[in-house]
Amino acid sequence: MTTLAVVSAGLGRPSSTRLLADRLAESAAQALGGDVAVETVELRDHAHALVDATLTGFPSGDFRAAVQAVTGADGVIAVTPVFNASYSGLFKAFFDVIERGELEGRPVLLGATGGTARHSLAIDFAMRPLFAYLRANAMPTAVFAASEDWGSADTALPDRIARAGAELAAAIGGRPAAAKADPYDEPVPFEDLLTGR
Template identity: 70%
Template sequence: MTTYTIAAVSAGLSQPSSTRLLADRLGAAATAALRGHGADDVRVVPVDVRDHAHALTDNVLTGFPNSALREVLETVTGADGLIAVTPVFNASYSGLFKTFFDVIEPGALEGVPVLLGATGGTARHSLAIDFALRPLMAYLRATVAPTGVYAASEDWGSEESGLAARIERAGGELAALVAGRAPAVAPDPYEQPTPFEQLLRSASGA
């Protein structure tokens, strides 16, 4: 049985949030595409960064996450794929979004397929994905899907905006990266046991 877990991180500050809505739609698109790759089960785990804002500040100050934040971080770093969506503030990702990825252990996202998204009030900030989010994920050594999805306020509910098509395309790209990635499996210590004769020689000092 082929199962996948996708962590959908959204750093919207309000509820309801267009940032969370975009993350949900990207998750749905990736799920549909993974089923097309033969997945039996796809679990999308939403992570609302705003719910952990105080814990993130404490983590930055102390160097240690509390138990709830640790569980979230382990979910994100242990997922088969990641969706990361931020609102755009001052032409870049939000401080809350950056803080979340600042506390992830170095190397924990290496090779993890990532789909990037962003929301904003105007299409003028759409390049933030390419000049802010992609360099961040490149530094973390994640594998980023080619298509990033930016949704301006006017894109929602407009068929002419092409938002639905961009979401479907990006979800398909993430699914292809996830399905093509070899799963990280811990070695089974009993799969190739040490021969009994070797153990006897070691014990006798031979």
């Protein structure tokens, strides 16, 4: 059985961060096929235990189980709201608690939410360096969802979610993601273009 751990740092209920995390998990699970177990860690529910673990250096109780779910998963989906142009403090504190080397080589799909699209670069200048330091394998496609992406028919959000989920599934399976067919692989000969064939 393949295991996916989903880390959601959303603060509200309902939360657009959790909504994005769930959509990414559904996409990855569908791309994986077969038997997939998804474990969602809502950091909001562990806020006090997270502070205790930061102070003591030892996670305990339900929070310890949450950390083990993430460090033992085949793949991780990590989603945060963007505050002050970066990930939330709760999100950072969680990954500070994880022991060095625990996520080394682990496929990780990054996601973030924010009020406007101008916050989307937080994934590249804040989240990617964090997971590079942890030596995790961050997927090439990350997904940012602004408020206007929800409920709009002409958004590319579903396509980005599908592509990111497929990349995570491929990385978990140890194979490269299937590339789209290149329309230039078999070009029409120039002579045929000239004669209209």
